Amino acid sequence: MLNYFQQLGVTSLGIFERLGRSSLFFVNILLSIPGVIVRPRLLIAQIYSVGVLSFSLILISGLFVGMVIALQGFYTLSDFGAEGMLGVMVAASLVRELGPVVSALLFAGRAGSALTAEIGLMKTTEQLSGMEMMAVDPIARIVTPRFLAGLISMPLLATVFSAIGILGGYFIGVGLLGIDEGGYWSQMQAKIDFNQDIINGLIKSVIFGWLVTWIAVFEGYDAIPTSEGVSRATTRTVVHSAFVILLVDFILTALMFGDI
């Protein structure tokens, strides 16, 4: 019994220690941002590898998610004779929820894991140490450009996801199920609110982007410098990101849409 409590104490101390270290790490990232902004070349290269390479995945997934919502939504809405609202339903689910959440989950799997593995391997092969000895701060040179790239890419990817999803819903709703084309778009325009829906969705994706890339770069930087350590860190990135995205999404949704 005593052992159990002791173990509990050790585990929670470990968690707090990691939280503390990751916060300190984040402060170091913040401090190095000005240096990265004045030399945007690195940042652009990272936006390419973090963002652009996730693009096709986001595009295809967005299309299918939009088509599925339209199919499912149509059968429910048609029971109430409200097929005309299909556009609103597709757009609202995507812009508020599925766009930010699903694209963040995909992003964690596609880009987050790659970031952790890359930084972890650089640590394992002493590249980070080597940089330090060349008086190049690895946080400013390696970590911060990747962090900013994630932060910038995420809302863009989520927007693309939602847009292509709405288009997918249109193909299914208007093309396949034969609902009125004008209604699909005009109802959407009338019911989707810029501040309430679009801005809130964007805020979500910015927060998810921040959390996922923070987790990814920290796990890589903090990985035990062995192949096993890096593989564990990569797994942790995906698992923790997924968990944090869903938890934070719940909290944000309650705060943003709880009173309507």
Place this chain on the structure above:
Amino acid sequence: MDLSEHDPLIKIKNVHFSRGSKLIFDGVNMDIQRGKVTAIMGPSGTGKTTLLKLIGGQLRPSSGTIEVDGENVHRLRHKQLYQLRKKMGMLFQSGALLTDISVFGNVAFPLREHTKLPESMIRHLVLMKLQAVGLRGARDLMPAELSGGMARRVALARAIALDPMMIMYDEPFTGQDPISMGVLVRLIRLLNDVLGLSSIIVSHDVQETCAIADYVYLVSNGKVVEHGSPKQLADSDSQWSQQFMQGMADGPVPFHYAAKGYAKDLLGLEA
């Protein structure tokens, strides 16, 4: 500050350091002279790499001080430490090349990071440094395409790119064939004398190292056990230096990592 010629470049005073519960340094004292090649030798696992990392400020001693060029490395602020590191070259045991850029890019890296030189100038400098290590023709290869010995030579070219005041070599000779070994030995000496560097070599290769070292420290069990010029050590009748210089397994320097009794271990008995 007026630092005289004779003031040591690096002063290591009573440094203690442990990894977890394992004591690695137990009161190490060393003076590394300016303009000289100083060798640090000792059995594998005594902490030679660790010592270089302490000097470079990547690790912090639990007590004792390390001064480089008159500055206490572990008292410096982040910016000052990075300023000091620009003057220290270090050749990692593994080479530590950046794997996503070519050989050329690796050698150019410190120049591009720390200077505003035009690209044509950088090209000149990089080719000169690569020529010095005999790898000018390999400039377009990626680090993954190099052998271990070649990677180490590229790392050397990179370490001298910024013309530092000192270079720390961690096992520069391992993985070199006899020819490149000979070239490298002479190159280290030449760089030291021509560029007026101070060099620290960490190595097991007693012959090669003694051939170019001005001064040798023998480290074992967390302490400096002998020091002197190579000749003094070779002539010394202390068991430490005799054992190490002649490479015998038996003597005061333990060949084995601390372990329980061999027979008991084989039989699976608890010590």
